[in-house]
Amino acid sequence: MSIHLTDKEAEIRESRLGSITNFRGGARELCMKSQAGTLVNEERRFTQCTSCSSTTAVCQLSMIQDAAVVNHAPLGCAGDFSSFNFTNRNGQVKRGMKLQNAHLLSSNLRERDMIYGGAERLKTALREARDRFAPRAIFITASCSSGIIGDDLESIASEAEPGLGVPVVPIHCEGFRSGVWATGFDAAYHGILSKIVKPAQNKRQDLVQIVNFWGSDIFTNLLGRIGLKVNYLVPFATIEQLEHLSEAAAIAQICPTLGTYLGVGLEQDFGVPEVKAPPPYGIAGTDAWLRALGRVVKREKQVEALITEEKIRIGPELDKLREQLAGHSGFVGAGAGHGHGILCLLQDLGLKVAGACVWHHDPCLDSGDPEADSLSHLVNNYGDMPFGVCNKQSFEMANMLHHLHPDIFIVRHHGMAVWGAKLGIPTFLMGDEHFAVGYQGLLNYGHKIADTIANPAFINNLASHSRLPYKPWWFDSDLDAFPGGEWF
C-alpha cells in the first residue's frame, strides 16, 4: 500500500484510504459500498467543530516519557496540552512511574511571525526544549499557521539536529490538511517509524507490541498465560522502547483505526508481522484476535486452551448479565474500529443496537487485509444495523438520539456525552479502551451498563432542567430527510 517512510509526511487518509466523514444508512450498505469502492463523501453544508490532526498527533507523542514536543503554532493550539498532561499524570500514577508534567512547549507564533516566518521562533523553542527537558528526541508538531506561512520544518530540524544531539522529528499534522483527525495518528507514527525506530539487532519471539492509548494493563496477564510479554505503544513508552520496536515477534491493534499506519509500517519496513484481526471486543472478535495472534507467534494450541478456559470462566456471570440486560437497547458513538468492537460486545450482552455513529470511516485499512476489516466482522457476525458516519456533529447525534431514544448511550470521545444525557438517556464515556477487551471486557461492560441504567436520577435531573441549543423543528424532523444536510 502507500506507506513510504522516505517521504517527508504521511499521505492523508482521504487520499490514502478513501476515508469519509459523512454517511447515513445501514452497516451492511456501508460495508458493501466500501468493498465496491463506491463511497462518496458528501460534504455537510452546516457543521459543528471537530477535532484536528494536531491533537491526535500530540495524543500519541506527548506521553512518550523521555521525549519533548514543540508545538510550532500560536498559543491556542497548545489548548490540548493540559488535557494530555492530565492523562499523562493519571497514567504515571497508575503505572507507578515518576510523576512529572508532560514535556510540551509552544513556539507561540504571533502576528509578526506570520509575515516574517516562524523559523527563528522554532529554533529557539528547540533549544529551550533541550535545555529544559533534556529529551531523548524532540518532535515538532506543525499547525495550520506554520503550514500556511510555509515554514520549512524539515530543514530547520535537520540543521538543528547535530547541535541538539538528539533526533528532531517534524510531524506534519496541520489541521487543515485532513478532515479525518485520525490522520494525525498516522503523522505521528510516520515520524516515529522514519526517525526513531531502528532495525532489529535481536528478535524476541515472546514480545508483542500493542498499539493503544492509555488503557489499563490487562494484556500482561492475559497474554502472559500463553508465554508472551507485552509492550504498549506509544503513550508511556520511552524513546529506547520505540527504537527497539522492530525486535518484537508481532504488532497487534486494539483499535485498527488507530494503529493501521504503524502496523503496516513496522511490518513492511522492519519485518514485524502485524496481527490482522478485528479488535478484541466481544466473543467473536476476541476469538479471532487471539487466534490471529497465535498464528503469528506460533502458539495456536496455547491460544485455544486460553479461549476455552476464559469462556468457561465468564460463562455463568455472562448469562446473568444477559438476563439482566435483555430487552434494552444501546447507541454507540465512537471512533470507527473501537465503535465496531463495542457494537459486537453490546450484542453479545443481549442488547439491541438502536443505532451507531462512528467519527469517520476507512473503507479499507493500510494492510488491505479483509481479516482486519472490523465493520465486515460486525456485519458478518451480527447482521445489519442503523449506522452513521459523522465527525462528532452533535446536532445530528442529538436528532438520532431523540428519535431512537435508546436505553443507553455509550460514548468514546470527550464532549459528546452531555448531549445524550440532556435528552434523558443514561450515558457513559469509557475512557479506558482496555475496559472492553477480551472475554472479561464483556463482564466489565455488562456491569457498567447495568449500573448506569440502574439509577437514572442524575440524568433525569439534567433532562428536566436543561435544553439543547436547537430549534424545536429540528427534533420534529427525520435526519434521513436531509441527505447531505440539505435542510436550508
Add this chain to the structure above:
Amino acid sequence: MNTVVEQPRHFCALAAQQTVLAIERAIPLVHAGPGCSAKLFSALSFCNGFQGSGYCGGNAIPCTNTGEKEVVFGGEERLRQLIKGALKLMDGDLFVVLTGCTADLIGDNGGQVVNEFAREGIPIVFAETGGFKGSSYDGHELVLEAIIQQYLNPARSINPKQVNVWASVPYQDPFWSGNLETLKQLLQGLGLEVNILFGHNSGGAAAWKAIPAAAFNLLVSPWVGVRIMKLLQEKFGTPYLHYPGLPIGARETSQFLRAAAAFAGVDSHGVEGFIHVQEQRFYHYLERAADFLLEFRYDLPGRFFVAADAFYTLAVSRFLVNELGLIPGHQFITDETPDEHRPSIISQLADLAPGIGTSVTFTPDGGIIAREMKDYPHQQLPLLIGSSWDRDLAAGLKGYTLSLCPPITDKLVLDRSYAGYSGGLRLIEDIYSAVLERNEQT
C-alpha cells in the same frame, strides 16, 4: 511577548468563543480550522475546573472546520453557508462570528459576509480573532468591542440606578461565574441595579442591549477592559469607575463598596450599615480560624507566591498580606499585561501594606516561573498559588499549592467565588485545607 511558552495558562485570541458562550443564549460561529474550538474548550472549560459545555459550547459550537479547499480557494462561501445553517438550526438570540488563524491568513473578508446578514436585521456581529493576533485576554476585549460597536444603540433614557459590571474574563477565570454573582449581590446591597452581562440569570441579549442605559460602568480588573470602558464612554457618554482589583475579604470589599457607592452617589449612611453587618460576619469566622492558625504545630507556609494573571496576583497578594498577615515572597503575572499598565501594577505590589511589598516577574512561561521559584532563597515552606501545572514544582520545594488559574484539573468548580466577604473565607478554607491535606498524607 517574544517567548516560547511552557505550561500555558492562557491561550489565543479565539478563546473569545468562551466569552460569547458566557452570554446567555449567545452563539459563537467559528470560522477556523477543525480543531481550534475543541482545543480551546478543553483548555478553558474542561481542564479549567471542568466548567462544562453550557448551552452551546463544546462540540455544539458551529464551525466551518476550514480545510485545504478553503485554504486554496478562500472560505467566504463556506462561512456564508455556516451562518445560513446556524440561523435555521440554532436557537439563539445573538450570533457572534469569530475567525481563526486560517481565515485571517488566507484573507477571507468575514466582516463583509456577516454584514450581508446584519443588514437584514439579524442579530449578528463579527470579530477577527485569528489566534496569532493575541492572547485570550485580547480576544475577550475584541469580542466586547465587536458587540458594542455592531450591536448596541444609544439609550433613550439613562437608568440612574443601573451599573454594568465588568470583571472576570469568563472561563479564563475559573471562578468567573461565582465572582460575578458575588459582585452583583454586593452592589445590590448598595441599592444598585446590577447588570453583570455574563453567566446564570444575567439576562442575555436584552442585558447587553441595556448597556448604554447604565448610569455608569464599573470595571473590576487591573487592565483587561480598560479600553472597553473608554470605548463606552466615548460612544455612549457613560462614565466609568476603574477599580483595579477583585476585592477579597473584609478590608478590600468594604473599600470597594465605599468607592462604588461614592461614584454612584449612594447615601453613605446606608452603605456603612451594610458594610458593618458584612464585616462583623467575616471577622466572626476569621476568629474561628485563630486557634488553628496560631496553634497548628506543624509546618504552616511561610512566604507566599502567586503565579496568575494580574487580576488574581494583585487581589490575592493584597488579601493575604492585609487580612492574614502573611509575608509575600515573589509574584508572577502571566497574562502578558501591556507595557503601559505594568508600572501601576508593579507599584501596587511594591506597596501592599506599610513596609510590605513584593517584586514581580511578568511572564506567560511556566518554565521561567519554575526556574525563578527554584532559585528563590526559600527559608520556610512556600505557598504557591498558581495552576495545576505547579503541583510538582511546589512539591519539589516541599511547599503547598492551590490552583486558582488555568489549568485546574485537581478541582471541580461550580459556583465557588473568592470575591467579597465570603470569598475571602473560601480562600482561607481552601489554602489551609490544602495545607492540612498534605500534612495528613505525610
